[in-house]
Amino acid sequence: MQHTTGHGPQWLHNAVIYQIFPERFAIGGGRTVHDKRGDGFYTAEGDTVSSWDELPQPGWGQNQQFFGGDLAGIRERLPYLQELGVNLIYLTPFYASPTNHRYDTVDYFTVDPASGSLEDFCLLVEAIHACGMRIIIDIALNHVSDRHPVFQEACRNPESRYRDFFSFLSYPDRYVGWYGYPSMPELNFANPEVVDTFITGEESVLRFWLRQGVDGFRLDTANDLGMPLMRLIRDTVREINPDAVVIGEVSQYPGGWAAAMDGVQTYYMRSAVLSFIRGNLDVTGLHAALSDITGRLPLHQQLGLLNQIGSHDSPRLRTLLADHPHLYSFFVGMMFAFPGVPMVYYGEENGMQGGPDPLNRAPMRWEPSDWDQDARSLFDRWIQLRQERRELRCGRTILLHDRCRELIAFIRHTEHPDEYALAVFNPTSAPVRVQLMLPFAHTHSQLMLEDAFSGTRVECRAGGITLEAAPYQSALLLPDMRTKPDYSFSKPWHAELTVQ
Known part of the structure; x- marks a missing residue:
């Protein structure tokens, strides 16, 4: 496949992204997590359930604490997102998985039953498009769950063709896991069959979800996948649907990476602003970091950078700036005014608080009486300006x-x-x-x-x-x-x- 050299879909540059952690956003149909447990969900060993007004509990069981959010709940709350003014919904994983974050996928072709069904997902996509918005979905291709049937087969049968889907150090007990976690064995993309299964094949994971109508992908830990593989993913997606986008998560400076995909979820600018706030950078140092973006990247790459205010991997902004509340408007303003695509993590627009994972993944607060009205007014105004002012978008x-x-x-x-x-x-x-x-x-x-x-x-x-x-x-x-x-x-x- 020839690498494409075009700039990719321009609609991304006009977006305001809203990130949703499906398990914590909303429950559909007026139900509760306890109702759903009564239907047989959340009954695996180690699973616990909590009411919507409770908080996540840090500890070994935090990834199996469930609040009941699902795809139907997101669909019912689309009017709220329309009123807010966002136009690109980014869903973190909703695939079959034993955990609430679902980055350890068991089946990439199946919606986790507690989240809904494939029909529920297609209804959500249809409703999002009917609202004039788009949707991208998060997918972790670097690793799978150790409960994935392919990995289970690879461990059971030394003659299995799936053995080379993974990198065993001492078969079958030692293998390469993401950041050393044995629960998330890394895929071996040096094996062409792995590439075919997940990326390029006619029945690949990427093709499957593009057929369901998604407008693109956010690739988890793109820096672990590497630039050549990210280029292949982008080229494959562009060949299937030229209007779909590929965004990758990259923790470091986005230079180089930005040429391998349509957008980069980078932590570089956010880290620079935080370093300044914490006193580790002076104004001159912050200026230099901003110049790294505007002075060294082509314009179309600058405009494809995701300026994130927060995410499921970082403390919420109000909590992060608890000792510097006077710099809140500065931080939010930089995310919207600086080149790139602003990305709002659910609840940030209302000043939700929460420390490190899992406290930053608390259920969405839907009562306006729980909102920080100053924060909401600030976000409302910046989103409005982003919609009205072309110079802020491109x-x-x-x-x-x-x-x-x-x-x-x-x-x-x-x-x-x-x-x-x-x-x-x-x-x-x-x-x-x-x-x-x-x-x-x-x-x-x-x-x-x-x-x-x-x-x-x-x-x-x-x-x-x-x-x-x-x-x-x-x-x-x-x-x-x-x-x-x-x-x-x-x-x-x-x-x-x-x-x-």
């Missing part, structure tokens, strides 16, 4: 750190003179007043810029503005073209100019 970036080192400031702009925004963040405890010269042709004199949050207005004069940023203030300054309606860099000239 614009280039001009970093301004060389002219205002006290602030994090940058311009997002498109090729159209009216489509630009100036993002300004003061992440310090001191007010900042600075004369800022803007290296951008369309900030003409007498034009007013207005902050999308406070309504504060700033006048441009000869390409410069005077900024007054309060401690910890976040602002997005937008041009008010009404302030100079007779001025334009793109006036149509319909008559030829005659030189006499």
Whole structure:
């Protein structure tokens, strides 16, 4: 197969992603986890059930603590997601598995019965598309559950063709497991039959779910799969459906990886912002990390980076910033204003709290009285701006750190003179007043810029503005073209100019 060189589906760049952990989002049909246990679910050895208003309990049994969320519950809550304004749903695994996270898959072709059925999944896909949204599904191809029938057969029969699906160190008891976990044996993709079974074959896992109507995949631990395999996955998916996307989880700097897939769920920018908040990076160091993105990656790769606010693998933002609550709007603003696709983990929009796994996987809080209204207002406004402002979705970036080192400031702009925004963040405890010269042709004199949050207005004069940023203030300054309606860099000239 020839590697493709195109930039992939552009719709990803216009997305606001909403990540759902199905077991903890909603239960359909007005039922409870106890009702479902009465139907025979959650009865395996070690399984426990908890009511929706309880919290996950850390410990050895945390992966078998069930709250009852399912696909029907997600479908019933689609109006909520429509109102929120997100347009791409990302589901973590829902396949047959002994655990609540389901990254240790037993059967990639089967919906876990506690989550529903294949029919329930297809109804969910249909409903999501009817709402004008898309859906990508999480899939862990690096490893399977040690209860997967193929692995069980490989261990039972030394002559089985499935033995080479895995890497045994001392057959049958020692084998390569993901991060050393024996419950998740790694697949051996050096075996062409493994590649055929999971990726390229006519009856492969990827082809199966594309036939069910999904709009793409998020590949768990893509850095463990490696760049060549990720390119093959992307090329295979693109051959089947050119409009489907492949996104990979990469913990490190996304350079190189971004060329092997359509989007990268990277922790790089998030880690840089957190390092700054914790005092491990100064403003100069944070500027350098941001420059690593805008200065070293092509634009289409920048726009495909997933700017995650949180996830099922990290503490929730309100909890993470408990000692720095004044920097909450800075963190959220960076996720939406910086190049890339904002990814909202379920409940973050309402300020849900929770520490490390499993506390960050608590059931969704549906009562508005439990919501942090300041957080909700902040997310509502940023999502609205993302929908309205094309420069935030697909614009280039001009970093301004060389002219205002006290602030994090940058311009997002498109090729159209009216489509630009100036993002300004003061992440310090001191007010900042600075004369800022803007290296951008369309900030003409007498034009007013207005902050999308406070309504504060700033006048441009000869390409410069005077900024007054309060401690910890976040602002997005937008041009008010009404302030100079007779001025334009793109006036149509319909008559030829005659030189006499």
